Amino acid sequence: MxxxxxxxxxxxxxxxxxxxxxxxxTIKSVIKKEEFIALAVNKYIQQTGEIPKTTAxxxxxxxxxxxxxxxxxxxxxxxxxxxxxTRFDANNNLFILGAIEKTDDYDSKQMFLYNFYQSALFxxxxxxxxxxxxxxxxxxxxxxxxxxxKQIVKLxxxxxxxxxxxxxxxxxxxxxELKGEExxxxxxxxxxxxxxxxxRPPIILEDLDDLQYIKAKVGDKVFGxxxxxxxxxxxxxxxSGTSWVPVESGSILNSQDEExxxxxxxxxxxxxxxxxxxRNDGGCMLANGDIFCWGxxxxxxxxxxxxxxxxxxxxxxxxxxxxxLKVQIDNEVSITxxxxxxxxxxDKRWYNNPYRVKFEKMAINSTNVCGIxxxxxxxxxxxxxxxxxxxxxxxxxxxxxxxxxxxxxxxKEVRTSILKKNRFFSTGxxxxxxDGNETYLIDVAMVDRAMAVLSQxxxxxxxxxxxxxxxxxxxxxETYINNIPTKVDTSGQVFKHLYAxxxxxxxxxxxxDNRLWVWGEKSDGTVLLKPTKDSSDRRFDPNRVxxxxxxxILRGDNKIFYRFENITNGISxxxxxxxxxxxxxxSVSTMLIPNHSSKVMERxxxxxxEDRKIYAHNLGSSRDDKLLTCRFKFDNYCTxxxxxxxxxxxxxxxDKTADEEGDFSNVSIFKTNNVSAVSFEDFxxxxxxxxxxxxxxxxxxTKFLGRFGKGVNLGSSTFSADGSQEVYKTYSFxxxxxxxxxxxxxxxxxxxxxxxxxxxxxxxxxxxxTVYINNNRVIQDTYKVDGSGEDKDDRHGYAITVLxxxxxxxxxxxxxxxxxxxxxxxxxxxxxxxxxxxMSNESFGIDNIKIEVxxxxxYFVCAMTGLGSASQMYCWGNxxxxxxxxxxxxxxxxxxxxxxxxxxxxxxxxxxxxxxxEFDNANKPFLKFPTYIGGFDYEFYFK
Numbered sequence: 018m019x020x021x022x023x024x025x026x027x028x029x030x031x032x033x034x035x036x037x038x039x040x041x042x043t044i045k046s047v048i049k050k051e052e053f054i055a056l057a058v059n060k061y062i063q064q065t066g067e068i069p070k071t072t073a074x075x076x077x078x079x080x081x082x083x084x085x086x087x088x089x090x091x092x093x094x095x096x097x098x099x100x101x102x103t104r105f106d107a108n109n110n111l112f113i114l115g116a117i118e119k120t121d122d123y124d125s126k127q128m129f130l131y132n133f134y135q136s137a138l139f140x141x142x143x144x145x146x147x148x149x150x151x152x153x154x155x156x157x158x159x160x161x162x163x164x165x166x167k168q169i170v171k172l173x174x175x176x177x178x179x180x181x182x183x184x185x186x187x188x189x190x191x192x193x194e195l196k197g198e199e200x201x202x203x204x205x206x207x208x209x210x211x212x213x214x215x216x217r218p219p220i221i222l223e224d225l226d227d228l229q230y231i232k233a234k235v236g237d238k239v240f241g242x243x244x245x246x247x248x249x250x251x252x253x254x255x256x257s258g259t260s261w262v263p264v265e266s267g268s269i270l271n272s273q274d275e276e277x278x279x280x281x282x283x284x285x286x287x288x289x290x291x292x293x294x295x296r297n298d299g300g301c302m303l304a305n306g307d308i309f310c311w312g313x314x315x316x317x318x319x320x321x322x323x324x325x326x327x328x329x330x331x332x333x334x335x336x337x338x339x340x341x342l343k344v345q346i347d348n349e350v351s352i353t354x355x356x357x358x359x360x361x362x363x364d365k366r367w368y369n370n371p372y373r374v375k376f377e378k379m380a381i382n383s384t385n386v387c388g389i390x391x392x393x394x395x396x397x398x399x400x401x402x403x404x405x406x407x408x409x410x411x412x413x414x415x416x417x418x419x420x421x422x423x424x425x426x427x428x429k430e431v432r433t434s435i436l437k438k439n440r441f442f443s444t445g446x447x448x449x450x451x452d453g454n455e456t457y458l459i460d461v462a463m464v465d466r467a468m469a470v471l472s473q474x475x476x477x478x479x480x481x482x483x484x485x486x487x488x489x490x491x492x493x494x495e496t497y498i499n500n501i502p503t504k505v506d507t508s509g510q511v512f513k514h515l516y517a518x519x520x521x522x523x524x525x526x527x528x529x530d531n532r533l534w535v536w537g538e539k540s541d542g543t544v545l546l547k548p549t550k551d552s553s554d555r556r557f558d559p560n561r562v563x564x565x566x567x568x569x570i571l572r573g574d575n576k577i578f579y580r581f582e583n584i585t586n587g588i589s590x591x592x593x594x595x596x597x598x599x600x601x602x603x604s605v606s607t608m609l610i611p612n613h614s615s616k617v618m619e620r621x622x623x624x625x626x627e628d629r630k631i632y633a634h635n636l637g638s639s640r641d642d643k644l645l646t647c648r649f650k651f652d653n654y655c656t657x658x659x660x661x662x663x664x665x666x667x668x669x670x671x672d673k674t675a676d677e678e679g680d681f682s683n684v685s686i687f688k689t690n691n692v693s694a695v696s697f698e699d700f701x702x703x704x705x706x707x708x709x710x711x712x713x714x715x716x717x718x719t720k721f722l723g724r725f726g727k728g729v730n731l732g733s734s735t736f737s738a739d740g741s742q743e744v745y746k747t748y749s750f751x752x753x754x755x756x757x758x759x760x761x762x763x764x765x766x767x768x769x770x771x772x773x774x775x776x777x778x779x780x781x782x783x784x785x786x787t788v789y790i791n792n793n794r795v796i797q798d799t800y801k802v803d804g805s806g807e808d809k810d811d812r813h814g815y816a817i818t819v820l821x822x823x824x825x826x827x828x829x830x831x832x833x834x835x836x837x838x839x840x841x842x843x844x845x846x847x848x849x850x851x852x853x854x855x856m857s858n859e860s861f862g863i864d865n866i867k868i869e870v871x872x873x874x875x876y877f878v879c880a881m882t883g884l885g886s887a888s889q890m891y892c893w894g895n896x897x898x899x900x901x902x903x904x905x906x907x908x909x910x911x912x913x914x915x916x917x918x919x920x921x922x923x924x925x926x927x928x929x930x931x932x933x934x935e936f937d938n939a940n941k942p943f944l945k946f947p948t949y950i951g952g953f954d955y956e957f958y959f960k
Contacts, residue, residue, distance in 0.1 A: 040096075040130055041130065041133055043095045043096050044096055044115075044116075044130050044133050044134050045133075045139060046095050046096075047094055047095060047096050047115045047116075047134070048115070048134065048139050048140060048143075048158075049139075050091075050094075050101065050115075051113050051115055051140075051143045051158050051160075052140065052141060052142050052143055053087065053090070054076070054087070054101075054103075054113060054160065055142035055143050055160045055161060056142055057081050057086040057087045058076070058081070058111060058160055059142070059160075059161075059162060059163055059166050060085065060086060061080065061081060061085075061086055062162075062166045062169055062170070063163070063165050063166055063169070063195075063198070064085070065181070066169055066179040066180070066181060066195045067173075068105070068109050068170065068173060069081055070105050070109075070111075074104055074105045075102075075103050075104055075105070076103035076105075076111065078090070078092065094115060096115070096116070096130075097117075097118060097122070099118065101113060101114075101115070102114040102118050102157075104157075108170070108174055109170050109173060109174060110159055110160070110162075110170075111159070111160040112156060112157040112158065112159050112160070113143075113157050113158050113160070114155070114157040115134060115157060115158055116130075116131055116134045116146075116154045116157075117151070117154050117155060119155075120151065120155065123151040123154065128149060131149040131154060132149055134146075134149075134154075135147075135148060135149050135153075135154075140158075142160070142161050143158045143159065143160060143161060144158060144159040144160075144161060145158050146158065165198045165199075165200070168200055169195070169200070172193055172200070177192075177193060178190055178191070178192035178193065179192065179193045179195055179200075180192050180193070180194055180195065180205075181194075181195050181196075182194050182195065182196035185209050186203065186205035186209055186210075186211045187205050188205050188206075188207065188209050189205060189206070189207060190204070190205050191203070191204050191205075191214065192204075192205060194211065201213055202214045202215055204230040206230075212227050212230050212231070213231075214230060214231060214232055215231075215232050215233065216231055216232075216233055217233070217237075218233065218237045218238055218239070219238070219239075219240065220233065220237065220238070220239040220240070221239070221240050221241075222239060222240070222241035222242065223241075223242055224241070224242065225241035225242060225248060227241070228241060228250065228261045231252075231261075232252070232260070233252040234252065234285060235252060235253060235281070235282055235285040235286060236251060236252065237251065237252045238250065238251050238252075239251075239252070239261065253281075253282070279393070279402070279404070279449070282393050283371075283372050283374075283375075283393075284371040284372065286306070286375055286391060286393070287305050287306050287375065288303075288305070288306040288375055288376065288377045288391055290303055290306075290376070290377050290378060290379075290958075291303065291304055291955040291956050291957045291958060292378065292379050292957065292958055292960050293953070293955075293957035293958065293959055293960065294379065294380065294381050294960045295687050295879070295899045295900070295959070296312075296381065296382075296383075296519070296899060297688070297689055297690040297871075297897065297898075297899060298312050298313035298315075298383075298897075298898055298899070299311050299312010299313050299319060299335075299336070299898060299899065299901075300312060300381065300899060300900075301342075301379060301381050301386055302339065302953065302955070302957065303376060303378070303379040303388070304955050306375030306376055306377075306391075307341050307342075307373075307375070307376070308341070308342045308376055308379050308386065308388055308436070309339035309340060309341050309342070310336070310339065310340060310342055310381070310386055311336045311337065311338060311339045311340065311901040312335065312336060312898055312899070312901070313334070313335055313383075313898075314333050314334055314335060314336050315334070315383070315384075316384050316385070316412040316413040316432045317411065317412060317432045317433060317434040318381070318384065318385055318386050318411055318412035318413075318434075319333075319335075319336040319340060319386075319434075320336070320340040320341070320342045320343070320411070320434050321333035321336060321340060321434055321921070322433075322434040322435075331917050331918075331921050331923060332921075332923045332924070333921045333923075334921075334922060334923050334924040334927070335898070335921070335922035335923070335924075335927055336901075336920070336921060336922075337901060337902040337903050337908075337919065337920055337921065337922060337931075338901050338902070338903040338904065338920055339901050339904070339952060341368065342386060342411060342434070342435075342436055343367050343368075343434065343435045343436065344373055344374045344388075344409055344435065344436040345374070345409065345420065345421045345435060345436060345437050345438050346362050346363050346367070346370060346372055346373055346374065347362060347372075347438075348361050348362055348363045374388075374390050374407075374409065374436075375390065375391060376388035376389060376390055376391075376409070377389050377390065377391045377459070378459070378460050378461050379461070379960075380461045380462055380463040380468070380517065380960065381463060382463040382464060382465050382466065382467075382468075383465050383466070383833070384412050384413040384465075384466060384833075385410045385411060385412035385413060385414070385463070385468075386410065386411050386412060386436070387408060387409065387410040387411075387436075387461050387463060387468065388408075388409050388410075388436060388461070389406065389407070389408060389409075389458045389459065389460060389461050389470070390405050390406065390407045390409065391405050391406070392404075392405040392406040392457050392459070392473065393405045394451075402449045402450070403446075403449060403450070403451045403455075403457070404446050404449045405446075405457070406442070406456075406457030406458045406459065406472075406473060407438050407439065407442050407443050407446070407458065408438070408439040408442045408458055408461065408470060409436035409437060409438050409439070410436060410437060410439065411433050411434055411435055411436045411437065412432065412433070413431075413432055413831075414431060414432075414433060414437060415431075415500055416431060417440075417500070418439060418440055418441065418500050418501065419437040419438065419439055419440060420437055420438045420439075420440055420443065421435075421437055421438070422437060439502075441456075441501060441502050442456050442458055442470075442502070444456075456472050456474075456476075456478075457472060457473040457474075458470050458471065458472055458473070459471055459472065459473050460514070460515040461515070462515045462516055462517035462524060463517055464487055464517050464518070464521075464522045464523070464524070464537070465484075465522065465833075465835070466481050466482045466484065466833065467479065467480070467481030467482055467483070467484070467487045467488060467522065468480055468481050469489075469505075469515060469517065469524050470502065470515075471512055471513075471514075471515040471526070474511070475510075475511030475512050475513065475528075475529060476504050476505075476511075476512070477489070477504070477505040477507070477512055477515065477526060477548070478502040478503060478504050478505065479499075479502070479503060479505055479524075480499050480500055480501060480502045480503065481498070481499070481500075482495075482496070482497070482498050483495055483496070483497040483498070483499070484496075484522055484835075485521075485522040485523075485537050485538035485544050486536065486537055486538075486544040486545060486546040486547075487522040487523070487524060487536070487537035487538065488503070488505075489505045489524065489536040489537065489545075489546070489547050489548055490503055490505060490506070490546075490547065491506070491546045491547045492546065493546060495795075496795070496796050496797060496798060498798075505536075505547070505548060506547070507534070507547075507548050510528050510534075510548075511528060511529040512526045512527065512528050512529070512534070513527055513528065513529050513531075513559065514526060514527040514559050514562065516562065516564055516569060517564070517960075518564060518565065518566065518567060518568070518569070519564060519565065519566045519687070519688065520566040520567060520688050520690075521537070521538045521540070521566070521567055522537045522538040523535065523536075523537040523538050523539070524536055524537050524548075525569055525581075526548065527557060527559055527562070530556065531556045531557050531558070531559060531574070532550060532551060532554060532555070532556060532557070533550070533551040533555070533557060533569075533571065533581065533588075533590065534548040534549060534550050534551070535548070535549055535551070535581060535588045536548045536549060539583045539588070540567050540568070540583060541583045543583070545587070545588070549586075549587045549588060550587075551581065551588055551589060551590050552584060552587055552588065552589045553589050553590050555573050555574070555575075555579065555590055556573065556574045557571040557572060557573055557574070557579075558571070558572045558573070558574065561578075563604065563605050563606060563685070563959075564685075564959065564960055565606055565607050565608060565685070565686070566608050566609075566686070566687070566688045567608070567609065568580045568581055568582075568607065569581055570593070570598075570605045570606070570607060571590065572600070573590075573592075576600040576601075577592050577593070577595070577600055578592070578593045578598045578600065578602065578605060579591060579592050579593060580593060580607065593622070596634075597622050597634045597636065598622055598624050598634070599624075599626065599627075601626065601627040602624040602625060602626060602627070603624075603625040603626070603627060603629070603682065603683075604624060604625040604682070604683045604684050604685075605622065605623075605624040605625075605684075606622070606623050606624070606684055606685040606686045606878075606959075607620060607621065607622050607623075607686065608620075608621055608686040608688065608876055609621075610635075610643070610874070610876060611652070611874045612637060617637065619635055619636060619637030620635075620636040620637065621633065621634070621635050621636070621643060621644055621686070622634045622635075622636075623644045623645070623684050623686060623878060624684065625681045625682065625683065625684050625880075626679075628678050628679055629678045629679040629680060629681050629682065630672045630673075630678075630679035630681060631645065631668065631671075631672065631679065631681045631684060631880060632645075633645045644686070644878055645664075645665075645668060646661070646664065647660045647661045647663070647664035647665075647945065647946070648894070648945075649945070650895060650937075650938035650943040650945070651938070652874075652875070652895075655945075660945075663946060664893075664945075664946050664947070667891075667946055667947045668947060671882050671891075680882045680883060681880055681881070681882055682881045682882065682883065682884055682888070682956070683880065683881040683956075683957065683958075683959065684878065684879070684880040684881070685878070685879055685880075685959035686876055686877075686878050687876060687877055687878070687879065687896075687899060688875070688876050689875040689876060689877060689894075689895050689896065689897040689899055689941075690758070690871040690872065690875070690897075691871070691872045691875050691895065691897050691938070691939060691941050692869045692870065692871060692872075693754060693757070693870050693871070693872045693939075694750050694751075694754055694869075694870040695867070695868070695869050695870070696748055696750075696866075696867070696868045697865075697866070697867045697868075698722075698865075698866045698867075699719070699720075699864065699865050700712050700720045700721055700722050700864065701719070701720050704722070706746045706747070706748075707722065707744065707745070707746045708731070708732075708744060708745055708746070709723065709731045709732055709744055710732070711723045711724070711725075711729070711731065711732075713862055719864065720864075721764075721766060721862040721863060721864035722744070722862060722863040722864065722866075723744060723861075723862050723863065724768065724856065724860045724861075724862050725743065725744065725848075725850065725856070725860055725861055725862065726738065726768075726852055726854070726855060726856025726857075726858070726859055726860030726861070727852050727853070727854060727855050727856065727859075728855050728856060729856050729860070731743065731744070736850075736856075738849075738850055738851060738852035738853075739849075739851065740785065740787045740794075740797070740849050740850065740851045741787075741849050742787070742789045742792065742794075742847035742848070742849050743847075743848065743849045743850075744847060744848045744849070744863075745789065745845060745846065745847030745848070746845070746846055746847075747843055747844070747845045748843065748844045748845075748846065748868055749841075749842060749843050750838060750842040750843070750844075750870050751842045752841060752842050753842065754838055754842040754870050755838060755839070755840050755841060755842045756837060756838060756839070756840060757837070757838050757842075757870050757871060757872065758835065758836075758837055758870075758871045759835070759836050759837065759838060759844060759868055759869060759870050759871065760833065760834070760835055760868070760869045760871065761790070761832075761833070761834040761835070761836060761846065761866075761867070761868050762831070762832060762833045762834075762865075762866075762867045763832050763863055763864065763865060763866040763867070764829060764830070764831060764832070764863070764864040764865045765786055765829075765830045765832060765861060765862070765863055765864075766827060766828075766829055766830075766861055766862040766863075766864065767786075767800050767827060767828040767829075767830060767861055768827050768859065768860045768861055768862065769827065769858055769859045769860060770854070770858050770859050771784045771800045771801055771852075771859050783799045783801065783851070784799065784800060784801065784850070784851050784852055784853060784859070785797050785798055785799045785800070785850065785851045786798045786800065786848070786849075786850050786861060787848065787849040787850060787851070788832070788834070788846075788847070788848060789845070789846070789847035789848070789849070790834070790836050790844065790845065790846060790847075791836075791839065791844065791845050792845060792847070795834065795836075796832070796834070798830075800828075838870065844868065846866070846868075848863055875894075875895035875897065875938075876894055876895060877892055877893060877894030877895055877896040877897075877899070877944065878892065878893055878894055879891070879892040879950070879959070880892075880947075881956065881957060884956065885956060886954070887954075888954050888955055888956050888957075889949060889953070889954055890949070890950045890953040890954070890957070891947040891948060891949055891950065892944055892947070892948055892950055893944045893945070893946060893947045893948060894943075894944060895938055895941070895943050895944075896941075896942055896943065896944050897938075897941040897942065898941060898942070900942070900950055901950075901952075902931060902932070902942060903919065903920070903951075904950045904951045904952050904953065905932075905942060905944070905948055905950060905951075906948070906949075906951065907932050907933055907936045907942060907944070907948065908931050908932055908933075909930075909931060909932060909933045909934075912929070912930060912931050912932075913931055927940075928940045
């Protein structure tokens with residue numbers, strides 16, 4: 018009896034197993050049929066340009082019943098025992114309901130079969146339901162369309178005409194010709210001969226009348242025949258009327274709408290400029306007309322306005338990946354599209370806005386990113402039209418001098434992540450008519466807190482702070498500030514090219530005879546207060562000028578390379594020995610780099626030879642390949658042969674063999690000012706080291722150092738308000754930081770009625786703030802407000818309320834200064850003021866003092882390989898935060914607590930390491946070996 022029982026149980030298991038296997042084979046058969054249908058439908062649409070469906074939005078089996086598709090196809094669903102159910106959605110995507118056809122069919126006991134049906138394991142041409150829920154199974158499996166079929170379906174959805182190349186074209190209609198796997202946009206003429214609409218130059222037409230159907234890129238030329246004569250035209254845009262202009266006359270054939278023409282030019286134009294700017298705390302790249310930035314978001318210049326995109330609580334102080342900058346979009350016209358819908362430029366979403374401003378040139382400094390827009394000039398209805406050539410800046414800007422800035426809070430100075438148009442250079446361009454009073458710009462260069470721009474007429478304008486005489490206006494006052502662009506007086510000299518050194522406050526320019534002019538800071542510490550011509554009077558090749566940290570390298574018309582040197586009251590250019598840099602070099606860079614054994618700075622060169630291989634030379638050391646040798650993060654040579662071999666092998670990968678040309682195209686050395694020490698005081702909790710313990714608790718919910726005015730008791734004395742150094746402190750950073758560069762920043766509150774104007778009433782000094790470094794007065798800034806609180810001599814300030822007791826509009830001013838620690842690593846910072854009245858009427862305070870000590874002897878190298886779209890960038894050395902972290906692939910995900918912090922770093926986290934330990938130098942990325950930098954695959958010019 019027991020044996021019989023076990024036999025019955027075993028038989029039942031065997032029977033159930035056979036049933037399961039049969040059911041799974043049935044589902045597999047259904048999937049196989051779905052795959053056949055997918056292949057047939059794709060083939061039908063691609064061969065006919067039609068969608069095989071019935072009026073009931075189901076698959077039309079009759080159209081597929083041929084040997085090419087699904088002849089005699091068995092439509093039974095072996096699982097449901099019904100004919101296969103199909104349906105098209107609103108976008109003509111085809112679905113097959115292979116598992117269940119209606120809600121009542123769903124059976125949870127069949128879950129193992131639903132799982133099998135939902136699996137993608139046996140599918141190639143179909144997409145299964147997302148899961149085994151009743152809702153998803155009722156949607157069915159979706160047919161995958163290949164790329165050509167996707168295009169056809171989209172065109173059909175948009176009611177576009179499609180015609181096979183084997184059939185007569187639809188007369189007098191634009192249509193898409195389907196030929197094999199290609200769709201070509203054409204126009205069918207009256208004689209039913211077709212012509213391709215979009216063509217690439219050179220365009221040659223046997224019948225010039227066909228011009229009316231052809232479209233191209235703005236500026237493209239066509240050669241067409243009429244009456245046995247050939248004519249040359251250029252394309253000026255997709256506009257009403259005739260879009261082609263005869264080259265020989267420069268006049269338009271028929272009248273057309275001016276605004277439509279301008280809009281089309283804006284949409285079609287893509288600049289070729291490929292500029293790359295790398296600085297100590299980040300950088301920007303200009304590619305295809307758009308500017309992308311990363312790094313320090315101080316003043317919002319890296320492109321993020323208020324918070325992290327994934328977490329609104331994060332402060333975007335530092336951006337770890339390139340971000341495309343937004344730009345002010347003019348809203349001056351109404352545009353009507355081909356459907357009759359009207360809109361303005363700003364109605365489009367910004368990143369996909371076809372009317373966004375493109376840029377030809379770009380530059381950055383610590384407070385701003387700026388770009389120059391292209392110049393559009395052409396003949397329109399017999400008149401010459403011209404616009405563009407404007408300056409756009411983000412970061413710290415003044416609402417008086419830039420357009421489209423929010424002034425609802427009475428802010429004179431704002432911080433914006435959006436590039437805004439400068440009012441000075443946009444004046445007079447609204448009518449798109451050149452009257453002789455407009456200024457069209459072609460280039461921009463920037464140093465810290467100052468800018469120079471070059472006009473199409475060859476004039477140079479500067480504005481900003483005149484530190485090191487960098488404004489070039491023959492003014493020795495280094496605290497002088499000018500927010501209005503001022504033309505630099507060069508006695509009518511015309512300039513064609515503009516440059517700025519990377520790490521010194523120095524501008525340079527080539528005139529129309531290709532001769533060099535320089536002004537600003539010289540490496541010996543002296544300054545040139547106005548553009549000064551190279552005393553050697555050489556001519557230089559404008560295509561072989563290379564910007565560096567402290568000098569330019571230029572190739573003369575005699576094919577010899579030069580770098581400019583200081584001479585008394587001027588500059589000269591010194592030739593570089595061809596044993597260091599051959600005259601045939603394609604790209605050259607230089608830097609003074611410390612020799613740690615001899616404790617001296619040595620001049621190093623790196624260059625790309627005409628064989629496109631990379632070479633280096635050190636003028637002060639026997640190791641000529643210092644820049645091409647594996648080094649550790651502290652700049653000592655790598656130990657261990659594997660490290661050295663790996664570095665050399667990576668370089669050799671692009672140098673190829675001795676008998677072949679290499680793959681390098683461009684190279685440059687960059688300085689990295691790693692911050693080695695920081696002191697910050699906001700006076701919220703304590704005060705230490707100052708000669709006074711006076712801290713004032715203002716109305717801004719913040720405490721600040723003092724409230725200093727005439728007669729204030731400092732303890733041992735009273736504030737005399739005669740401009741002398743009344744409040745001071747010595748900061749000590751230790752002998753290890755001796756003689757290092759420092760950056761000093763602080764906030765000054767201008768409180769109440771700085772209105773006396775003439776301190777003491779004798780026509781002498783007006784009411785001013787004074788700043789001292791190491792007992793030397795470095796700042797004397799005059800302020801004066803009227804009864805409305807408007808500052809008559811504003812210096813980067815905006816209205817706030819600190820006290821508000823007297824009804825005056827107090828102001829908050831930001832200061833940034835550069836200096837150097839003494840031989841003991843100390844720096845003394847002091848403040849004073851010229852004030853004519855008691856503290857109850859006028860006073861000031863100091864807040865948020867920050868001193869950063871820089872280790873300016875770190876450096877890295879970047880080199881481009883390949884040409885055109887094959888370009889790639891590789892860098893090595895102490896790159897710090899100059900390169901976007903996410904582009905290096907060296908970050909350590911284990912050290913990043915959330916995905917938000919992968920893209921955005923807050924100030925409090927800037928000193929936290931995010932890289933792998935081997936590639937980390939004091940919490941700054943270090944590239945031990947040549948490292949591919951993703952996202953920089955352009956033929957960049959290193960600025």
